[in-house]
Amino acid sequence: MLLEEQLPRLQRLIKEKLGPLPKDVFRNETVMRTTFRQLYRRLPRVMSLAVGEEGFVEFCMRNHTRLLNVKDAVAEQWQSNGKNPEPLRTTADTEALAESARKRWVPTYAPKTMILDRGQGARVWDIEGNEYLDLGGGIAVSSLGHQDPELLEALHLQAGKLWHTSNLYYTEPAIRLAEELTAHSFADRVFFCNSGAEANEAAIKLARKYSSKNHPPEKREILSFTGSFHGRTLATVTATAEPKYQEGYEPLPGGFRYCPFNDFDTATEMIGPQTCAVLVEPVQGEGGVTTAAPGFLKHLRARCNEHGVLLILDEIQCGLGRTGKLFAHQWEEGVTPDLLTIAKALGCGLPIGALLATEATASAFQTGDHGTTFGGNPITTSVAGVAFRRLRNPELHAHVLRQGEAIHNWLKGLNLELGIFREVRGRGLMLAGVLREELAGKAGELMEAARQAGVLILIAGPDVLRFVPPLTISDEELQTGFDRLGPALRAWCQAETAA
Numbered sequence: 001m002l003l004e005e006q007l008p009r010l011q012r013l014i015k016e017k018l019g020p021l022p023k024d025v026f027r028n029e030t031v032m033r034t035t036f037r038q039l040y041r042r043l044p045r046v047m048s049l050a051v052g053e054e055g056f057v058e059f060c061m062r063n064h065t066r067l068l069n070v071k072d073a074v075a076e077q078w079q080s081n082g083k084n085p086e087p088l089r090t091t092a093d094t095e096a097l098a099e100s101a102r103k104r105w106v107p108t109y110a111p112k113t114m115i116l117d118r119g120q121g122a123r124v125w126d127i128e129g130n131e132y133l134d135l136g137g138g139i140a141v142s143s144l145g146h147q148d149p150e151l152l153e154a155l156h157l158q159a160g161k162l163w164h165t166s167n168l169y170y171t172e173p174a175i176r177l178a179e180e181l182t183a184h185s186f187a188d189r190v191f192f193c194n195s196g197a198e199a200n201e202a203a204i205k206l207a208r209k210y211s212s213k214n215h216p217p218e219k220r221e222i223l224s225f226t227g228s229f230h231g232r233t234l235a236t237v238t239a240t241a242e243p244k245y246q247e248g249y250e251p252l253p254g255g256f257r258y259c260p261f262n263d264f265d266t267a268t269e270m271i272g273p274q275t276c277a278v279l280v281e282p283v284q285g286e287g288g289v290t291t292a293a294p295g296f297l298k299h300l301r302a303r304c305n306e307h308g309v310l311l312i313l314d315e316i317q318c319g320l321g322r323t324g325k326l327f328a329h330q331w332e333e334g335v336t337p338d339l340l341t342i343a344k345a346l347g348c349g350l351p352i353g354a355l356l357a358t359e360a361t362a363s364a365f366q367t368g369d370h371g372t373t374f375g376g377n378p379i380t381t382s383v384a385g386v387a388f389r390r391l392r393n394p395e396l397h398a399h400v401l402r403q404g405e406a407i408h409n410w411l412k413g414l415n416l417e418l419g420i421f422r423e424v425r426g427r428g429l430m431l432a433g434v435l436r437e438e439l440a441g442k443a444g445e446l447m448e449a450a451r452q453a454g455v456l457i458l459i460a461g462p463d464v465l466r467f468v469p470p471l472t473i474s475d476e477e478l479q480t481g482f483d484r485l486g487p488a489l490r491a492w493c494q495a496e497t498a499a
């Protein structure tokens with residue numbers, strides 16, 4: 001029998017054979033190893049294991065968070081520290097801090113006058129103790145909520161060991177994460193970096209390098225789609241087929257062309273001998289939460305095959321369980337990319353991105369062809385290792401679909417009363433309410449009305465309200481969100497009609 005299948009039994013046996021363990025057993029690696037060794041020696045004879053003592057101990061070490069119920073232990077410790085859920089008292093002044101930021105930060109963002117301070121599950125609090133339900137998840141990042149005990153534990157363990165080495169040296173967390181990512185995807189190889197834009201930048205560079213090694217110089221064009229968003233570096237902002245992100249940064253890098261999203265015929269015309277790669281989001285996020293039409297990704301795959309073109313899927317926002325499957329392209333059968341990028345939820349708040357690649361494409365990069373100082377850092381990859389195991393769990397995906405349906409239905413119900421949306425769309429917990437034409441440009445106002453009522457939501461352009469909460473959001477949290485959002489949107493509509 002596989003050890004993995006024995007996990008629940010091993011959990012029970014720890015209690016039966018070893019009794020209550022010291023609360024912080026998981027903080028000391030030597031004590032943990034000794035504990036698992038003792039367990040091995042006391043296992044019932046009938047329990048057949050395919051590994052010897054060393055293999056058993058290593059397996060237990062890799063799965064210690066589950067075996068030692070670390071989740072409960074850490075949660076208990078956190079609560080007894082009084083850090084959560086009690087409001088933190090601070091002498092900081094909201095207005096003074098915000099004013100300092102406004103004076104000193106390069107003004108690329110314009111946050112509201114509110115200083116967020118701490119979080120728990122799907123809730124966050126500001127320094128004045130005001131509570132907000134987080135339906136934006138830090139822009140589709142905090143997929144396991146705030147202060148998840150298992151993530152905290154992974155962070156603490158690694159923080160007490162080693163923070164950084166650079167890629168001149170191997171560390172185990174990055175290797176383990178690469179093993180997991182390749183075991184549970186199409187990919188043979190992984191390149192770690194620190195953000196979504198960097199993952200896409202790496203994908204674009206790898207595609208070009210691959211083409212330079214295998215095709216004539218005319219075949220270097222990258223095709224992307226209207227409504228897309230791929231990042232803010234010069235190459236990724238050029239791939240982002242939206243003038244508002246590009247204006248003022250000219251001259252932009254050459255070799256990028258744009259095709260209307262979900263337009264089968266134009267895609268057929270535009271993918272040809274000159275195309276090096278097609279870059280596409282299976283569900284466009286920033287561009288308005290637009291799902292690829294049924295058959296569109298398959299169509300792109302087929303055209304790519306026809307012309308020897310690489311298919312790059314940007315799953316930075318829609319991947320990692322967000323739509324109710326591990327990867328969003330899995331909603332369509334028969335679509336396997338050559339390259340795929342992830343970031344956002346992979347670190348659940350720590351900065352990490354990854355490019356996943358097939359052996360054939362990855363081998364176009366040789367030593368020295370691309371690089372990063374921080375990518376694959378042991379702290380981010382330790383946390384991402386735990387995050388990825390949780391995010392690929394089918395039970396979580398079922399929960400995502402259930403909660404997604406609840407939000408979808410609630411938005412539709414509210415719309416029967418208020419008539420503000422012309423469409424409610426999206427998949428899983430990546431959802432949007434598209435404002436009807438008369439309310440065009442008002443999404444920001446609605447987002448602010450929601451914030452003032454204690455709910456953080458996002459917009460995706462000026463006409464779309466976007467909901468990308470933690471995937472773990474509970475029924476109670478969701479209901480709190482509805483109870484606050486309903487009256488807030490009703491009041492906004494009344495004021496709008498009166499105006």
Ligand SMILES: Cc1ncc(COP(=O)(O)O)c(C=O)c1O
Pocket residue numbers: 139195196197198200229230231232281285286314315316317318343344
């Ligand atoms: C689909 C997609 N690609 C790329 C990016 C860029 O990621 P980052 O902001 O981490 O660079 C984003 C960010 O919103 C995104 O949604």
